[in-house]
Amino acid sequence: MKQTNVSTRSVEKWGVFELELQGPAEGNPFVDVELSAEFIGPGEPVKVAGFYDGDGTYRIRFMPEAEGQWTYQTGSNCPALAEKTGQFTVTAPGKDNHGPVRVDGKFHFAYADGTRFWPIGTTCYAWINQEPELVAQTLETLAASPFNKLRMCVFPKHYSYNRNEPPEHAFPPAGSTPEDPGHSTPADWQWDFARFNPSFFQNLDRCVERLGRLGIEADVILFHPYDCWGFANLDAETEQRYLRDVVARLSAYRNVWWSLANEWDFMKQKTAEDFARFLATIAEADPYGRLCSAHNGAKWFDWADSRVTHVSYQGSPKNVTKLREQFSKPVVVDECCYEGNCHERFGDLTGREMVRRIWDTIVHGGYLGHGECYEQPQDILWWAKGGKLHGQSPDRIAFIRRLLDEAPTDPLQPCKCPRAATLGICKPGEYYLFRIDCDRQPVHRWIDLEGGPYKAEILDLWNMTIEPVEGQWSDSFLFPLPGRDFTGIRFTRIEDSSA
């Protein structure tokens, strides 16, 4: 995918066109050199910022959104990088390339080609900041998992079970660093915040790209409070340069989402104004308008801001209804505690409880977020470092993904069956997926549907089975249930064969 200014390249629609240029390595290119390119093709021209990637190499990454012939011309305050031109062809997207995910209507997501995207998220906050073997294992696990979205931090994590130094840092050292045995306390560490460590960010690029190849959206967390290095308290100038650099590097990857912060309100040195500034910087720097939100700790974020595309929520799934009403945006429940056995209360749910909360999320009209915190040797807990999955919920989440894959492709809406005191999601008159509360075991419930007839199936949400129920069902009826917990029901309208 490397590209010099030779002009005969081709790239898929929604793929990454990358322009590599050589320029000055002396001075401080991160600060001194401005670089951008204008891309002109079938649609509106797009102006994209470049970035310095170390060793005299500069890059400009671009995601074309229209097929056909494109040309570009660079601009720079550095003559060696300015006025480079070229052209390339944008071809039709490949089979698994549906484009970037966007908000669809009020509460849903879809890829740019219209294919529904139903987030099935998990969480490995600090996976990119682990040793390469572990990073590779995480990708292997994800490849075999049901997940299609991953929450991940740029900066390393300092927290319970997260005491290992990452292989490298975002900024080059300027004096003592954590690697110096004699200077092991954060107060001693010094970083050159006027420069980046390109190798750190190249690893970030690769990780995002590899997730993309697995069909996994990268929910990139730009800031977070779990810090001992000073990265949660950068000065405003560094923050702006950091944001522009990350956006220049990553925004062309169609699987990127921006998450301004994890637990934004726990970043005590930052104010709501700082976060508004981050939003403005990203909105200005990201030519594609990638999905963008911020995740709350105790205090909700201002998800009403027009630059925020969706709600990134930590808390009880039961609040999804309220969040939908208040913000009229898709609600992603990124964190409702995690399956595990660790001593932190957010990470010791049984698998059953994790699955229960995930179903709660779905039937309230939200999108689920999984995480796993089983204690492991070297503290390799999935939630932070990745590695392997050990829990009971991923298989049940795969079953959920199967059910959603089999559902009508139209947006589904949350629904309730008041007489059954049962929630679900549906396409009214055609399809209903009900979930009986997981801790209940009725032998029947009154069901009310719109019209009919429907065929019915009993779902065992724990044992992951689907059993057809004899008969056809219309309007209102007392429906037999198996009298066990974790029961779901699927009603699918029977096509009128006489029509």
Add this chain to the structure above:
Amino acid sequence: MKQTNVSTRSVEKWGVFELELQGPAEGNPFVDVELSAEFIGPGEPVKVAGFYDGDGTYRIRFMPEAEGQWTYQTGSNCPALAEKTGQFTVTAPGKDNHGPVRVDGKFHFAYADGTRFWPIGTTCYAWINQEPELVAQTLETLAASPFNKLRMCVFPKHYSYNRNEPPEHAFPPAGSTPEDPGHSTPADWQWDFARFNPSFFQNLDRCVERLGRLGIEADVILFHPYDCWGFANLDAETEQRYLRDVVARLSAYRNVWWSLANEWDFMKQKTAEDFARFLATIAEADPYGRLCSAHNGAKWFDWADSRVTHVSYQGSPKNVTKLREQFSKPVVVDECCYEGNCHERFGDLTGREMVRRIWDTIVHGGYLGHGECYEQPQDILWWAKGGKLHGQSPDRIAFIRRLLDEAPTDPLQPCKCPRAATLGICKPGEYYLFRIDCDRQPVHRWIDLEGGPYKAEILDLWNMTIEPVEGQWSDSFLFPLPGRDFTGIRFTRIEDSSA
């Protein structure tokens, strides 16, 4: 226990002294005849109302609260019943006779002899209104159960799963009754509300007495809304006469509690003023000040009223803290849904969820209420009709009762261990019973106790095991847990053997 006015009887302290008198059967003795007796003994004189029991028989029941010699003298507007005198001896209470239960301090219950009473309640609303064989089976089941308190209605119940006519009614028929095949709709039924059916109430007496012999408190529900006979909508005069009759019959039984109503606010024809009147009537008629409350539907009762001894609550156990703070009275969670599989949402909890809610109740400082709604032939669901228990929770409740029986006899208070995010009950510095949230499975938690050393035991609240943990534990420590759900911990202060 029958007593004519021969004067050589003896009765246990807190037992029932019953005076049987013969008088007029003609006219309407229920309305025409006033009867009472004054009992004079070691303490204050007590005036007790009598009641007409049919066939010319009148009774006065009295529970003496002091040992020694007592005399009595009747008063009546009927010469045949007036000025009867006699005397009797009150002996020490028998082994299992601890007296009536009363509020102890602010939030606890104790028998009159000081023995702690920890309510372990269940619910058979309509058990007295079933055929005798079923009534007998219910008593047999209760005898083998862990329960020491039973919620039960006087009037029969008309509701889902409750469509059978009771063997008899509280009022004699006056025209058509449900027994008449041609008049099967409630609008046709007519009752003589100026009279009672003594046989109905004799059955009530026997049921309460038999519960007493099993050591079970009878939480007698005087009114309820589940009615097709007109008993939820009596005129005020009948209500007053009914209350006085029931109080005269039952108040001498030391195991009686008064519950003005089940779901008082669902009795749409009754107002808060009606319930205040009921409270006043009972306060006036009950010489012993039996425990008295009313159970809520959607709207809380005025539990602050000084005549209300405790909170009889339906709802989430998590509200117990608030209820304690607001009312400064013991909080009995009589209903937090029931174990079962029926189509009513209040009765389809898994056994696990029932046990979870019961533990939630305990660790918030409340007293538990069990019920069971497994569908059975002839709709004999325990919650309404009694019969047999089929669920998984009674055994776990027996385990809870064992733990409470083994706890210090002093009042226990709810406590929390903030670092462990764990609730429990304790006697600070001596005894702590913690319950890890049932849907969590940590392998350790930080525990903070007052002083020490303590011995520790791991409780499996589902499999009902108690395993000692090696070592002694003091102050603050990271405590190993088995990494499974339904885990409790018991810390018991080790006596200082050097002292």
